[in-house]
Amino acid sequence: MPIWNNYGMGRRHFMQHMATAAATLPAMNFLSHLQANAATVKANNKACILLWMSGGPPTIDIWDLKPGSKNGGEFSPIDTAAPSVQISEHMPETAKVFKDLSIVRSMSTREADHGRGRYFMHTGYVPNPTVTHPTFGSVVSYEVGRSRSALEIPSFVSVGGGSGQAGFLGMSHAPFVVGSDGQINNAPTEEGKKRLPGRLEMLAAVESNFIKSKRGELPEAHKDVYKNAVNLMTSRQMTAFDVDKADPSFGLEAESEETKALYNPAPGGGGAMGMRGGNGFGQSLLMARRLVQTGVPFVEVNLGGWDLHQDVFNTLSQQRLPVLDRGISGLVTDLKQRGMLDDTVIVWMGEFGRTPRINQNTGRDHWAASWSNMIGGGGLANGQAVGATDADGVRVADNSKAYLPGDIWATVAHAMKIPLNTVHTSKRGRPMKLANGGTPIKELLG
């Protein structure tokens, strides 16, 4: 599979006749520093893989079932490998690996609008018109990615998009968005690559004038992004995006059919979900593992289709949960086999949960007051359910602490050894605490 995809365009060859001229062009000096350190990226780096459930998943039907309640719905709980933790019957494979996962059942987040919920869960901060808070992947890129000098591809990759912005941490920490097939649009042609050095030299001359003319940060940010884009265009680490390609220098092999099968429902279960078919969630997760292996410290993988205002039970049991179940269990199994699980923390969340009350369309609407997140790997004390909701799932149980996204991200920071007292500074000079000052969830710290 080619990684590069020139979007909807037939190739044109108008440059071919220029090949001779290209030979006379200035040397590719900008590339030399890249090739110098293209060697190995250290293995067992700390990383986070965020499974983002776009639309707001009904956690009452997945992680916190309420059998016997009027809100209970159609599903039954099953036991998992972790004693005393039960999850949905439609998550059987995940149940088997639950010693390495945990549920936080007392999330109470208040934002039940998609845009606001997406922002709050990703940043730990409520939207504020005067400042753009960095999404947590950008925080990791800034705190961890910057020190990984051998990493040539972006240190925050978002498979599927919608991950938010880097805000005051700067454009070079913005998520690099790719499709679930790992294809990246607008590859350089061979001719284009040859012409690049001359063009970039011209560009540098043109750009510097505008930067010097004092018009704010945008002109400079533009230059930084181009630098990252050029790094990427010429990097061998791009192999990480293509599950069928190998590059031994990064420990990457072409993925076997067995490995691919780990991540995907068997044909017939959950529809025809081959590697290329279905929604690509399994392939995205496999790509995420390869990226982590290559040294990327934060990968976000988007799985949509959770805005289940109608027909929630059929959609879950026949479409969403088989894909999710296999994806999570495959990821955990694969990371564990490779000895990467203790260094890779897995987080599962969406904008909010869904109403315990079942609506007239057999659906569930938006609900942020009492719902679940899942977290695992990362060397945490897994195999448990932290916190609880009441018998009908409509509020956090009286004896239970309520958690915010900042607490989840503080737990991630702990697992990744990012100091919790890290403070960033907004453009206006305001100090911004890591994860909005959240506290790691103590039960998970072991």
Place this chain on the structure above:
Amino acid sequence: MSTLPQWIKRMTGATLGISVFFAGVAICSSAHGGDASELSTIEFIDANIQQGYEDNEIKPSEVASDEEWVRRVYLDTAGRIPTLEETKQYLSDESPRKKTVLIGELLDSQDYVRNFTTIWTNNCIGRRTPRRVSRNGMEKFFREAFAKNRPWNDIVVDIVTGEGHFEENGAVNYTLAQMQMPDDAVQLTAMTTKMFLGMQVQCTQCHNHPFNNWQQSQFWEFNSFFRQVRKIDHRKVDPVTGRRVDDFSEVVTRDFSGPVFFEKRSGLMQVAFPIYMGKKVDPNAFDRRKEFGKLLVAADSGETPLIGKAFVNRMWGQYFGYGFTRPVDDMGPHNPASHPEVLDRLAADFVKSDYDVKQLISWIANSDAYSLTSQFGEDNAVDNPSAGEMPLFSHMYIKTMQAEQLYDSLISATNAHKSGKGGWEAQESQRRRWMQQFVAAFDTDENDEATTFNGTIPQALMMMNSELIEKAVNTERGSFLFETFAKPGKDSEKLQELYLAALSRRPSRGEIGNAQKLFSAYGRNGKVYAYQDLFWALLNSNEFICVH
């Protein structure tokens, strides 16, 4: 801190009750004494914004050069940079009224209609056309509206109350786009309030607003106006395949006269009836949306309807990069405006002008503030809204081009529109196809989407490597570069053409010298490639992608 006085003034404004604000009563300023009302609209804007500079002890930037300004006004109004000829023509014009004249010409151009059709189609249905929505229908509606300069209140009422076939009455596509999920018209309620009234109430579907007095019950009172809306997705049999396929969709009004029920955070169920800003509507009204439409435009006792104020704020934001409130669609006492007097005066005059959209743009684009350069210095460095400060409009704020602006600008820069490949219509569909690479939908009832044309790597890759750029720097016979290069004349003259075409300005002497130095590395036979690479660099530059 020098901005303190403004803040205090605004906080005082903020303590005025919500009922006062939402009743639409203008919060009048005494800043300019009794003669304020005698000033023309533009004089009033200029004086008031000038007062803001003085209050904050800053000095505005210089007036922008003709080169900077002509590029800006084309991008903001026509949605593209000026062509080489248009730039030259403006630069050689010596009339003192040439700004006003150009603004008028642009507002009467086809490109204005196209630009505003694009913007409002995107606002109403997004860039990625949702299922069972007709982009053509929506565009046709806006194209006619902006071409005829229909009053904004009529446009809004058509959109909010529209019924029927999605191509025969394109206005209904707004409603169809908000009805992607069976969510009891929650999204339609939230979007209508935000887009046309400039108020964000989406969070109040679940609880009272944390920062203003908007109640959860009000959300559902608004919502009850939209509960009669029904969409029908028609299917038909494809005569060739014999399969059933999608046909048209339509919006109809269903018989519904009951109250709306909603759940309080306490778990209690409550009822809500159709009430707009304290005005009750008979729940048995045959068509509640028609009643809603009447209330939207009602101007009892001289109030300025919110739809006027919301549109003015949005339009100002479109031209300056920042509106009077941030975001532009979240107005209210919890979020005081930077220049409440200007907002109120512009809104009042806009309504008095019978919601004349071109008149409003003309006031904005003819203002002193719009004429300033984007360069700033020590004297006004504090005027930095990107850091979260209130905008003082003492210099132009840099915006980055939208994807559509970039696409159309590349075509202008390279004369591609003259090459006879189809008209604007054909280019419209090409542009639409090209746009799709940047847009990802979230698949939620909010019909929201993310774009990767946001200054990050995918955009840079497109600018460096895409076929669109290859075409733009094409040197085949008939191309812009070929025509420029093949012309007799000196290098320095040709360089000037390249700069004018891409950046709407002439190169400085330093830039010419620099370019010639770089050219020497290409040798005699490589000169065409040198031109090509320079043009590539100009199109890839920060200066090109910025609206400044």
